[in-house]
Amino acid sequence: MRRWFVRDRAGREIYLTEEQWEHIVARHRELRDHLDDVLATVRHGRRRQQSHDPQAYVYYRPCDTLHLLFNGILVVVVFRFEWQEDGTLLPNNFIVTAWGIIMRRKGER
């Protein structure tokens, strides 16, 4: 299974597994053919920490190439750590899910 690795604006490495991507597009079909846009949301988007879960973040970014009314992408990333065989602890940051959404754009109100 493939994994795509990206770095967010602060340089944190985050990955998406092919298995998870297939799971995402099976449920959120507006994102079919938008893998690059989902990864770009993590790479360039703004992020917001979940107030009740400091290890979970939502990345979001406008996207004008989605169909229908969708004009933005939300991506959920969890930040974990994983013990390695040599006893070191390394970051394990991965994309959990993503949605196309409709969002109010700047200047609309």
Add this chain to the structure above:
Amino acid sequence: MEQTSLESTLCSGEKVWYEYDQESDLLEVVFKAAEATAAIELTESIVLRFDWETAEPLSLSFISFSRLVQPAEYGENHFPLLADEWPDEAQEKVWAMLRAAPLNEFLQLGSYAPPHGRQTIPIAVVKRPAVLATAA
């Protein structure tokens, strides 16, 4: 990722499907298996997918679900609804869905009037479905 899937019937008689991923603590409640034509962030942790034409809810997703339903020191946690982020043309549809079944079986609406605030803030409490008592 390890997923728990189960089917249940709501008080309203509608069938729903719960899909809970333990590793990521993500719960998706599916009301109807159809392609959504719209989706919005209800709160910073809840996404609603729906059919734009019929204003029919298709699914609710809860990020970090087990923490959302964890009681705080003085009772249940309330979360602000991101109504200011919803486009004007979506407002009426979203409020109507929130006040009706099946969404009102999962979210209880409320208002918070901050002292000296000019605007009342809409808030919601996540009702933990009994069927998920042991899932998260």
